Amino acid sequence: MRLCLARSGVRRTWTVELRPEPGGPVLVCHQCTHRGGQLAGSAARTELVAHLALHARRDPLPAHLRICQCHERGCSWHPRHRGCHGPIRLLLVREQGGRLWRLTDACTACAASTSQSAVVPDTVLGTAAAPPGHVKVRRRRRPKEPDSQTRVREMLSYFAAALPAETSAGARMLALQCALRMNVSAQARLSFGVLRSLRLETAADAWCELRDAGLIRTLPSDERAVVVQILDAGLLTQHPARPDRLRAADWAMRGFCPARTGSTPPLQLAALFAIAWTDRGTGQGTTEMEQMSRECGSTIAALPPLLDQLVTAGVLTTWQAVREDGELRWRIGPNGFYYHAGSEIS
Template sequence: MRLCFPQSDVRRTWTVELLPQPGGPVLVCQQCAQGGQRLTGPAARSEVLAHLASHARRDLLPAHLRTCQCHERGCGWHPRHRGCHGPIRLLLARDHGGRAWRLTDACTACAAATSQAAVVPETILAAAVSSRGRANTRRKRHPQGPDSRTRVQEMLNYLAVALPTATGADARLIALQCALRMNNVARVRLPLGLLRSLRLGSASEAWRELSEAGWLRPFMSDGGVITAQMLDAALLTQHPARPDRLQAADWAVRSASSIQTDSAPLPRLAALALAAHTVAGENQGAVSAEQMARECGCRITALPVILKHLVAEEVLVSWTGTGEAGDLRWELVSNRA
């Protein structure tokens, strides 16, 4: 049985010629399909070497697959010697008094036997490739403007003005996600799984409320995703950086889902509003009772019942209020902050 070894399709020999012309030498590459490239006299050599190096960078091959190209061609590039041995090197050779240049893989023995040739340190190619890779790597993006907590707080305050007073808590939770997740043409796609995370189900009544308020126009769900076109043009000026808005939307989902045992949307919206108004890095916060009621879409008189419910759900440690029009203060459970 004859053993067959895979042969590489990558040719590891690149040859260019410099053809003298009245306006200057022309570089002709045997591997490139395009015609000759005219060179300037003083920089001709540099451009030849750069052209050959570009081929070597594009046609990279693992070291264990590289073979001595000189031996493949019958060792006709040098006088006879004892045979191929030693590691494979990248060899640059000059022929015909500098009118032809060759870059090829050659073993250490063949490289030493080749006249007018020099071994090219492959660290030069590796450094060029790595620097090029770093240049093409996208820089890590840093958030612009306020953090997620502040973005949600500002959007809740905006929705308290933009939406009708009677808009329900489930519709406000959806409106918040739509406002934070919409793209640059004011269109948003909400997965049904996200609505389930908020324990809203299909929320058909909430979508109807937002549609009748003229705030958005929902479309039919497709493949588990609900698409809507936002009709509030002012939203395009609220948060210009979409990656930061998406991060804030995820933060809002986690905060609104902090209540595990209750499916009512109003306590979830209240828990989200409290978290948004809590000082970052602390467990305590304060806001006017009137503003909290507007953001939750409820009456001020309903706040004590909601807050007591959040204490029972272990979202709040305690809360205090100084009258209906006064400040509301609270302390979140440490793992909810």
């Protein structure tokens, strides 16, 4: 066991207590005279962590002088182990069912042996509260992978398997927007402005299809939006970065812009599918006829007329079906190039 010979003049342990009161818990600090007012259940933990972090910021100590504080207590805060070793970390510990919280210096070995604890990253304490009047300049967030084109392509493929084969193109577009716009509570809010852009502001049948498929449940809405609860558990596992998903939702909505591809949902969805499956470098797209019909909620026989209309609208320049293997090829047109060319809608 490593012996602790040096002693620091700064006590690197801070403890706060949540004392129950009739109107709610009260925060009491064991190191200072702080005794806050009564807290709501959801705000209690936030305030106590902030108070402990304030103590740690006010009592800084060079890393080479910090020692494992539980060694000072004879390691009574955790079960016995082979001894202290590893870098010193700040450890947040919860005791007595959440009534007592402690922030302390602990070595890596003791931190791993302490139950109901979590190591506090140094970056958390390094970010102090900004002084009054200070304007913080925020860096622009960089989108994370996958990009919008890939997200939309993956969602179209997912709904081809998750929704009944007879689900209409309009319902599939609504499902795509709901999946990309849902929040952490799996709820999605589609404003009537978005629905008008999709030419689906009066698509009551499409919403019924999604309810009958078990994908959504409608919630009380207002005069400005339709709100739904998403019931498909598989959608909860998609990438958690909601700003990137909202970017993809906007990319998809602009991709089948009615001004370019007409006002029918089948034509709009066919345009989005073609753009999503177009290679950015070559401007060419390849897929199977069966795959496009499945993801667009159409039949194979209905695809040629849709593709001809996309050529007329300028979304595609040419398309070709290889009947031997059922392969479909196309080249993107001038009205589809902007979305294909790699631009992320900001």
